[in-house]
Structure formats: C-alpha cells, structure tokens
Amino acid sequence: MSKPIDEFRRSAHQIVDWIADYLEDPRQYPVSPNMQPGDLAAKLPPAAPETGEGYDRILEDFQRLVLPAVTHWNHPRFLAYFPSSASPPGVLGEMLTAALNTNAIVWRSSPASTELEAVTMGWLRQWLGLPEEFFGIIYDTASMGTVHAIAAAREMADPESRNKGMQRGLTLYCSEQAHSSVEKGAIALGIGRENVRKIPVDAEFRLRPEALAEAIEADKKAGLRPFCVVATVGTTSFAAVDPVAAIADIAEKHGLWLHIDAAYAGAAAILPELSWILEGAARAHSVVMNPHKWLFTPSDLSAFFTRRPDLLRQAFTLVPEYLRTGHEGLNINPMDYSLAMGRRFRSLKLWFVMRYYGRQGVMEILRRHIGYAKRIAAAVDADPRFERVAPVHFALVCFRYKGSNEDNARLVERVNATGKTFLWHTELNGQLVIRFSIGNIGTTEQDVDEVWQLIQCSV
Numbered sequence: 001m002s003k004p005i006d007e008f009r010r011s012a013h014q015i016v017d018w019i020a021d022y023l024e025d026p027r028q029y030p031v032s033p034n035m036q037p038g039d040l041a042a043k044l045p046p047a048a049p050e051t052g053e054g055y056d057r058i059l060e061d062f063q064r065l066v067l068p069a070v071t072h073w074n075h076p077r078f079l080a081y082f083p084s085s086a087s088p089p090g091v092l093g094e095m096l097t098a099a100l101n102t103n104a105i106v107w108r109s110s111p112a113s114t115e116l117e118a119v120t121m122g123w124l125r126q127w128l129g130l131p132e133e134f135f136g137i138i139y140d141t142a143s144m145g146t147v148h149a150i151a152a153a154r155e156m157a158d159p160e161s162r163n164k165g166m167q168r169g170l171t172l173y174c175s176e177q178a179h180s181s182v183e184k185g186a187i188a189l190g191i192g193r194e195n196v197r198k199i200p201v202d203a204e205f206r207l208r209p210e211a212l213a214e215a216i217e218a219d220k221k222a223g224l225r226p227f228c229v230v231a232t233v234g235t236t237s238f239a240a241v242d243p244v245a246a247i248a249d250i251a252e253k254h255g256l257w258l259h260i261d262a263a264y265a266g267a268a269a270i271l272p273e274l275s276w277i278l279e280g281a282a283r284a285h286s287v288v289m290n291p292h293k294w295l296f297t298p299s300d301l302s303a304f305f306t307r308r309p310d311l312l313r314q315a316f317t318l319v320p321e322y323l324r325t326g327h328e329g330l331n332i333n334p335m336d337y338s339l340a341m342g343r344r345f346r347s348l349k350l351w352f353v354m355r356y357y358g359r360q361g362v363m364e365i366l367r368r369h370i371g372y373a374k375r376i377a378a379a380v381d382a383d384p385r386f387e388r389v390a391p392v393h394f395a396l397v398c399f400r401y402k403g404s405n406e407d408n409a410r411l412v413e414r415v416n417a418t419g420k421t422f423l424w425h426t427e428l429n430g431q432l433v434i435r436f437s438i439g440n441i442g443t444t445e446q447d448v449d450e451v452w453q454l455i456q457c458s459v
C-alpha cells in the first residue's frame, strides 16, 4: 500500500501539470459558464463523506463538476470588473504559502513571513515612488485597508473612542465615485452612513476640491468634526484620478487624515509617464493599492502604506498574555497593525512576482495593456454607432452604444453568451455604460481586436 505522502506526490505532479496546461492557454474554456444559480450545488452531495476519498476521485469531480462552473478570470478575454490574472510565479508562491501554512501573528510565530513582508512592501514602496518613511503592511483586500485607514484616522481625531466608544459628529469625505468600501468602513466603525459626505465630481469624474472645501466648512459651522478624506486614484467605474495634491492642501488645512484608494490604478505609478497619478501622495497619511488587481499577483494581496504606523498601532494593538513575546513595541508584530490576528504568508507570492518579472518586465506588461486600451478607444471613437464616456489613462475603456439602456444590456448579454469574452457594465446618470477592462497577463492585440469585432457584430 502506498504511503499518504507518495499519493500526495503523485497527485501533486498531476495537478501541477494540469495547472501548467491551464495557464498555457485558458482559451480552451468558455470565459464564463452557462449556468443558473444553484446548478453546481445541486450536483454535489448534501453532506461531506463519512470516510475519506482518494485524490483521483476528488480531482475527477473537480474537472467534471467544479471546472464547468468557473468564471475564468485567468482567460485573456476576461474583460469585466478589474481583471486580475494570476501569473505563473504568483501561483508558485501561493503553492508554497499553502504548504508552509505559517501564521505570522507575531514575529516569533513566523520570522520569515514578517520580515519578507516588510522587505517586499519596501520594494513595492520604491516602485510606487512613495517616501521611505511609509510603513507597509499586507491586508487581504483594499476594503480592509480602507477600514484600517479610517480606524487610524479616528484614532488621530478621537483617541478616546478606543476606550469609550464612538463619539457622534465625526464626518468623512470622499467623491461620489468612491468605492463602496469607504462607506462600508464608515458603517463598520460606527461613523454612520449619514456622516459620509459624497462630494460631487467634475466632467472627468474627479472629486471637485472646491466642493470638498465647502462641505468641510459647512460641517464645521454645524458643529461637526471632519476627520478623514479619501481620494481615489483610479475609480471603480471610470478609473478617474482625483486631484490628490489639491485634496492634500485641504486635508492639511483642516487637520484631516488623507487616505488614497489606489486599489486598481496604483500599479500604474510604477511607469514614469504615469507617476503623476500619485503626485501629492507623499503628503497622504495612507495609501492602499492592490497587487492582486494589476500586478499579476493571485488574490488576496492588498498593499497598505502609512506614514503614521504609530496611530495604526495605537488603534489596533491589544496583546493577550499568551502572545507576549518580549518584542512588544519593536514594530515587528503584525497583529498590532490589524484587526485580524492570524496572517497568511502572503508576501511570498508577491516576492515571486516582483523577482520573476522585475520592474522592467512589469512596466512592459502595463504599457502593453494601456496600449491595447488606447487602441480600443480609438476604434470606439471611429465607429459612429458608439460613444466613449471617459478618458483612458489606464487599461479601461468605457463606452456605450448610442441606443437605449435595453439595447446596451442586450448587447453585453449577446456578447457574453458566446463564451468568447466576458464584459461588464457600469452606470452614468442612469445610462448603462459598457466597460472594456484589460488586465490579464496573457491578453494579446488579437484578443482585444476580436472582442471589439464581436461587439460591433452583436449590435
């Protein structure tokens, strides 16, 4: 009888071969599955097996049942949301993370994880052009990064709230195009939705600084306490870039915490020609950007930087006796800087990605994506049946068919039903807008051209 580790070795080789075939060309699968909610669940047993099953059977069911229900984010023609593709080096890093299964609660519980995280965050900070005093930490998502930023901002404005609970009257500002995670953060921290001011945007969907200044003044006059402003670099719908420097002026004048949500577009600051997007970020208190969005790192890896780690720590440190190590206060116990205690060895996959591609390799892929987006934008502009609704700074093209919302919805449905691509939409003043969002490492010029032709033929 074979030993369990021999069975593992045999199946692991089989799975790595499968992964390599899959990553070589996910085009063999439809981009999104043709199914209804509940279809997969109905095919699976209602209870887990009483006795164990072999890897072969599990793998067979993965291929037969699970795989047909997968939306392939790794497909080069996946153009919905902000597509994030796993890259082969990122997958290898993730495999090692799973195998090691360390938990970097405190430095002692996993020195490698704690120190590699600090080193990769330092490398990334340099690539993004952020100042050296910024401390970096990895969270699972940008939403979590933003919650931590708001909590640190609250700590700065109202340190009593940690012990006594939230005082009323703190107000938070972001643009009406900001991601819902800002409002969710305000809900979770007891700020309250009514105290989130959604500042109007200009014709290019950027927060209007003068409207921000007016809102803050009005709230102060009403006896409220403005404490935090969130600027977005690469908004979710149209990838607009808020004027960070002008917002920083206002934040400084009123003593507000400035958080920058650069979840999607932050990666583009690696390119010298786009470094302007983070101009003024050195004056921010915190910045979040997602390597799992546009830096070819598998989920879940969101990078958070702050120049006030002291306040972040003050907001979150609470050390139970069983975790006392004698290294308290040395800035090295990750649990002091986060709501979660446990911490995966996430930096390993980013370390693999950054080393494998290097800065030049990453820049080459980002430029390629931006080039494709500009090509599609030009094609949209050249077809009188369509209109473009936003400038293209990055790899996102937003446009609509000059018809009704139903026409546009039907168009997206028809295109997606082919299984050859997957597009998604957003909304602008009640009008449905189609988003053509490029971010996959394997996408080629032929891919984007053929999807555009498909869109044109599906009108």
Ligand SMILES: Cc1ncc(COP(=O)(O)O)c(C=O)c1O
Pocket: 082, 140, 141, 142, 143, 144, 179, 181, 232, 234, 235, 236, 261, 262, 263, 264, 290, 302
């Ligand atoms: C600007 C922006 N911020 C935050 C998020 C949330 O990211 P995450 O899924 O990492 O929480 C998104 C998601 O698309 C986003 O576009």
